[in-house]
Amino acid sequence: MKGPELIKDLFDLKEKGYLKYEDYLRVVEGINRYEKDQRRIAEGKEPHIQATSEPERSEEPQQIEREQPIITSTVPAAQPVPKPRPVPPPAPKPALTAEQKRERNLTLLMTAGVVLLLLGGLTLATSNWDVFSSLAKTLLVGGIAALFGGLGALSQRVLHITKTAFAFFVLFALFVPITILSAGYFELFGSWLSFSGDGKYVLGAVTSLICLPIYWMFTKSFSSKLFAWFTLIASAIGYAFILLAFGIEKNAFYFAYALGNAGYIYLFHVRKAKEADISQKVLPIFIQSNLILSTLFIIISFEQPLSQSFNLILTAVLYLAMRMVNKRVEYELLFMAFVSYGLYQLVEQAAGAGLSLVLIPIVPVVLLAVARYSKGNLKKYYQIANGAVSALAFLLVTGKGLMLSSGEGSVWMLLGYLVIAGNFVYLSYNTAFRLFTYLAPFYIFSAALEVYHLTSPSSIKYWPLAIGISGLVAYVIGQFIRPIRRSSLYVGGAFLMGGFGLTLLIPEYWQTVVLALLLTGLGARHYLTEQGISQKVFGAGVSVFLFFAGFSMGMALIPDPDRALAIGMGTILLAALYYWKKTDRILGQYALIGAMFVSLISFLASFDTEADWIRLVCSLLFSFMMFVGTRYFKQSVGYGVVQAGLFFVFYALLHLTADPLSERLTLITIAALLFVSYEVLKRVERQSHLPALVVGQAALLYAVFYNFITSGETLPYLLLTVLYGLYVWRSVFEAERKYSLYAGLTVLSAAFGFMVNEWFPNENRLVYSLLLLAAYFVLSEAWKERLRWYIVPFSILVMAEYLADSYYSGDVISLWFYIGVIFVFMAFFHSLKGYWRTAAVFPLIFFGLGMADLMDIYSLSSPLRAVVWYSIGILFTSIGMFLYEKLYHHENEEKVDFYGIAGLVYVWTGCMQAVEWVFITGFTLIALLLYQHSRRINEVPIAQKVLQTLSLLVGLLTYYTIIDMIDFPEYLMTELYVLPWILVSYLLTRKTWNLSEKVIMYVQYSLIGVISLILMIDAMYSYKIIDAIILGTLAVIAILYGFVSKQKSYFFSGLIVLLVNVLVQTRPYWGNMPWWVYLLIAGILLIGFAGYNEFKKQKGIESPSLKEQFLRKWGTWFGAWK
Known part of the structure; x- marks a missing residue:
């Protein structure tokens, strides 16, 4: 049997009471050690057989997994660190059995019932709270506590229902302190022992001491973590109230309260060697939470900073003690933070202002001293903490030094910077953390800059140069220190470039020249020593800074400097570097790229000058460099740039x-x-x-x-x-x-338009398009193909433009002439082959717009306009049916019957202008045309179904229009609107789309549900007897139809509607009951249900669950229904 399976079986034995908890932990520990040794034997290593005595094995059964991440080693630094031992896989979490799930559900039901019962009782009490006396109020709260305690005792000792008893005892435990505190609040113990009296802290201590043995008894009885937490919290609160009762000051209280954590730590250490009950599991978490609470008190609320420093150091020592007892790395990390903060506060308050600038950087050195006595990987954490604290110390030293020196240099600041720099140099030698190697040259730079600050306190003109020189100093010193040799290049070079950038912003061009030459030399040095991508980067840097040297020199030497000419000087230097190093592939290439780029900048800058000769020179330089670069890189696109420069x-x-x-x-x-x-x-x-x-x-x-x-x-x-x-x-x-x-x-x-504008002011482009149309028929096939791509879009645009001109001029003859021209181009487009025939869409659109303009000019009435549009629509539909057999041709190139579609659009346009029965006629015509077109598109079933659906929906809209025109009674309108949906859904799902029975069932359920909801909402809002009668009648009809046709949707929808209708009509009877009655009823039902099931379990009574009974009866009654 494998280890995880054996552990699972042992867990089941423990849960059922056949195995003690301590024995279970001991055996699991042995299994884990055995599997670990087997893996080591398989790897050819010696097993770690721990021949410990029986008491030693039982001392720390729960600490094995926690101690494994801590890897101790005494190997010297020069030797490789040994590989850590493999951690055995964790035991699989056992799945809950059916009995455990049942107990969990009953517990949830019992808890919910108790909460509802409590809320109901509180509501009942608070609704009449003002009429009770103080004694009655206290007795009421105490009676509730006694009630819950008695119910818990009854459930535990008589009924033997453990879960129920636990729930009642939890409420009893919560109401005991509430009862005592309410007596103090109402001054039943006298004014001294009350909330506002001098003995309020004594009242709190007495309450905690009374609750403490009660909570401890329940902890031992139920082995409950909740009561263990209650016990520990009550002890901590009692201890705090006892301290406050002595009247000590705030800082002393925080010190004594934090010191109390030492008692908890000692208690955990002593009890760990004797027993391992439920409170022992909770105690470490409680100690950690209490330490966090006391730490927050010390940090946030304090009166004397010097006292706070001692409190912080005490807290750090407590965290270190917790680390020794609990073997958790996190506590030592907290020790690092608090000891650093405490020492800083101590130095800040005890040392002088100047001396503190040197002592503050020494604080992180303390962490290095403590790290020498730490074990394993914690040395790395101490080094990281040292780096972080040193960075904060730098900020503090800088801020305090600037405030003390009033903006001038300070020797104390210089000494502090040197201490920090030396610290990071030491860390660079003794750790592999790369950030330290970058911080060391940064602080060397800071020290060098402080030297300039001391020597030139009032001169800010040369600050950019000083920054650059300080960066150079950091770079030069770093080259002699092996760990920071590379990082000093990045840090020093960055500050050198920062100073260079500042000189450009000021501007100080001679300083720019100096720093640019220094950067050029730095880049050239590393270009000769580096390889790969680094060499390319430094080669590019040489070109960049050489250009800025030339540019700045030009800006400094030219009496009336022109930026374009100065950039040109930099371009000439880069061009010279290119021709000097043409054989050097990297440096020469970068020089040429830079010359091309800055020649572009010079060319663009020349537009700001008024001198034409400067623009000519810069343009020639730009064109020449682009030509050279294009020939060098063999990129033909560059000739376009050359041509642009020639422009x-x-x-x-x-x-x-x-x-x-x-x-x-x-x-x-x-x-x-x-x-x-x-x-x-x-x-x-x-x-x-x-x-x-x-x-x-x-x-x-x-x-x-x-x-x-x-x-x-x-x-x-x-x-x-x-x-x-x-x-x-x-x-x-x-x-x-x-x-x-x-x-x-x-x-x-355009030329033709200007020539004939005198004779044809509006028709010149149309005449030009007609001439192109005439020329089309006399050209060869090749030129016809070329001209066709122009004449079709050009004629469409001309027709659109001409239509706008004719409309604004209001000329009737021009519009009729234009409509005739439309038919000419429509015939021309139809004479073309293939996809060109789709261009007939545009003449159809222009024809509709032209007819609308004509109707506006003739001022036709709305009904007459609708009739004209209907006639045009029928005419074009007939033309389309004559020219095209189908609405859409799938196989040949003549794709779509646009004439039929245009006819449908024209009829729709007429509907938008019609009223009353003319509108209904148009909608009926649209429905017929949609249905007719659906029969002409049977090659595309989806389009045919969509058109039939649209036809049906338009018919439904026509029906709604007729309903609005006829004056029906108000109580019938909702039914007349929603009931036709049933017929529409039948036609759509079964006749048009032929959906599956499953989909039809979903649609039917949804639609019947929506209709039922709408009818119920209508009946509820109207609240009339006639609506109730109609709704009830429809519900009965639905029930009967569903019963006869065996359809659950109609049957249950009718049944639900009927029940809701009855509830709505009887609302005055049940709607006035107080809501706390419902809470009491719900709570009693839940508690009764859970207690009855627990009672059946205790008596061994077995019966099918309600779910199984319901599913069996449901299958018997409605199994064959749809």
Whole structure:
């Protein structure tokens, strides 16, 4: 048998009383040791056979698992640490048996019943509380306590119901102190021994001492953790009241109360060697909670800081004692925190202001001294605590030193920093915690910066340089200390860069030059010594800081510095570095990347200057660097950037050399020059074709937009059309040819509009589209294919624009002409093949909008408009049924009958403008059209079902409209609205969607439930006898129908509605009963039920559970029903 299975069997024996608890723990300990030794033997190691005596094995049966994480070792530091012993797997948690689950449920029921009974009694008492005297009130509370105590004794000694007795005794234990305190509150013991008298603390102590033996008796009787907690809490409260009764001051009280924890610790240590009862399990947790409570008192509420320091040190000693007794690591961690805080308070209050700046950093050294006597892994925790306290000491020394020195340097602060730095250097040598290696150079930096603070107390101009130099000092010193050699590079370099950044913000350009050169040298040194990613990082740093050196030098030397020129100087330095180190792949590459980037910055900065020659120089530099970088990295996209730079070069050159030209002609000239440069680049490098083309086309497009905004002449558009023609002529790819063609045709449409605007002010684009349509029929098939992609969307946009112009002009003839043109394009789109026929959707939309405008102009009445829309809808539906056999064609390319869909939309539009019976006619027509279309789409069953569902819902909406138009009695309206849902659900679930019986049952249950709920709410709100009669009649009909058809949904829904209807009608009889009566009834029922079941268990009476009886009868009655 395996260990976990054996432990489970032993647990069952213990629970059933065949095995004592101490024997169970001893055997489990032996099983765990045996399995551990077997694993060690399997690994080829010696077993740890502990031949302990019987008393020694029983001393600490519960501490084995807790002591295993503490690994002690006496191996010297130079030797490897031995592997810890494997921890045996924990025993599986035994599952609750049926009897245990039954007892748990009965306990919950009993507890709930007692709570309800208590609430009911309290409500009954408090409702008449004011009429009782003080003695009567106390006697009432005491009577309740006596009642619960008597019920507990009856349950335990007569009925032998342990769970019930425990519940009653808990309430008795709670009411005993309440009874005594209520007597004191009402001054039944005299004014001195009351809440407001001088003997109030004596009253509290007496109450605790009376409760203490009662709670201890119940603890021993029931072996209950709850009563063990009551006992310990009562003892702690009594001890506190006894201390307060002597009238000692607050700090002395906290000291004495904390010292009382030593008694609990001693009690735990003594009882651990003698017995292990239930209170021994609770005592460690209570001691921990009490220590936390006393600790909070000491920290939060105190009067004298010096006394608080001694209290904190005492608390630390108590935690250390708890660590020795309980073998828990957490207590020693708390010892570290409190001893550090206590020593800080002691130094703060006892030492002088200046001397404390040196003594505070020495506080964490105490932790290192204690760590020498600690065992195992706790040394690591002491070192971490030392680091954390040292960091806090640094903050304290800095804050206090600045306040004492009034912002000037302090020798005491310098000494404190040196102590902290030495501490962290020591930790760096003696621990593997990497954070310490970074804190050591940080505090060296702080000490170096404090030296500058002492030597130059009033000069803040050179603070950035001082920060950088201090970082350099930390870096240089760290190179001579092996553990912090690498971390000093990061820390010192970070502060060096911080000072460098501050010089940029001030700005102090000569300081920037110095720090940038230092950083450049630092980066060059490590670039030569590092490998891998680190070498790349330092190589990039060399380029960055060399640029800033050149930039800052330019800003400092140029009399009237221009930022773009200064950046250009940095760019030239990086370019020189690239050509000097071109063979060095890493450094040369980073120099080139940096030169490209900063040339872009210089180019962008040149837009802030007014000098054209500066923009020309920066643009040329940018274009040159982009060209060099593109050739180096062989990335063809860079030629597009070169082309963009040439755009600004040409722009600046034209402004410098050419006579003042208009901006429109300048942009057109630049577009022509970019076309030439595009051809040149294409000959130099074939891969530059696409990027250069994109930039040239973008420039040309910009010229088009600029002319569109500023020009109303024909010549610029003709020139732009010629340029697009050149691009079409020199096109290489089909996409390029199509784009140039379509853009040229669009620009040509603008030129055509300006040419014929005098004759056709509104119709010029429509005439242009008609000319394109005419040209379409005389071109070859290849050009027809190209032109088709343009003429279809262009004509759609033209029709949309023309419709808006005609509407605002209010011209009837133009609208009729437009409708005729719509039919022309509709015929053209229908003559196309494939998916092009879907373009007929847009003429259908424009036709509807045009007809709406015509109706507005002719001012037709709403009924007449509805009739016109109905006629148009029927007409287009007929056309669609003539042209298309089905609404949706699944196999061929003619997908959808848009004419039929448009007819449905037109009829719906007429419904939105109709009233009364014309509206009903439209809705009826929509329902018929939806049903007709559903028969034309049988290839897609889901769409057919959706259309049939919509047809049915529209029919239901028509029914509701007719109901609203007819004046029915008010009490019938709800029934007329909700009862048709039953028919609709039948048609949808069984005729349309053909759902499964299970789904139909769910739908039926939900729908019948919703209808029943609506009818019940309507009857409750109206509260009329006629509604009750109707609701009852419908409920009876549902019950009879469900009984005849054997459907549970109708039967139970009718039954529930009938019962609710009866309850609603009899509400005046049961609604006025006091609510505490319900609490008493519920509590008595729960207690009676739980007590009866416990009584049956004691007498051995067995009977099926209520659940089993209910399920058996349910299956007999309704097993065959739906």
